[in-house]
Amino acid sequence: MNAVDTPGTTDRVLVVDDDPGIRRLLISALGFAGFEVDVAGDLTEALEQIDRRPPDVVVLDVMLPSADGFEILQLLRARSVDVPVLFLTARDAVEDRVRGLRLGGDDYVTKPFSVVEVGARLQALLRRARSESPRP
Secondary structure, three states: OOOOOOOOOOOEEEEEOOOHHHHHHHHHHHHHOOOEEEEEOOHHHHHHHHHHOOOOEEEEOOOOOOOOHHHHHHHHHHOOOOOOEEEEEOOOOHHHHHHHHHOOOOEEEEOOOOHHHHHHHHHHHHHHHHHHOOOO
């Protein structure tokens, strides 16, 4: 069984974070939880990954070198990439949390974080996205 107990499928997570340590941690922890994990360190890599292997959910840092996570989210939504997005960032001001959610983010978790909690939040986002999707 995969991360959301759907036989025969594996949910793909794209982690966009410029910190190699965070990427390695999430690859390991989310992979252990049953997710397939792709990573990107900046906007260009994120767009390449999305074009190559569309994710089911995105974990997005706010502070990135080429464009901040808020800008990346707006670009994804403008390109009709309509998957759940969880912000995972050290930016913990209420204004940042509200901005991320108002721009279309689905959840906002601050660093330091629990990998177990992030995995559970991703599972919840995917369940919600599937329940809101039109069924054939």
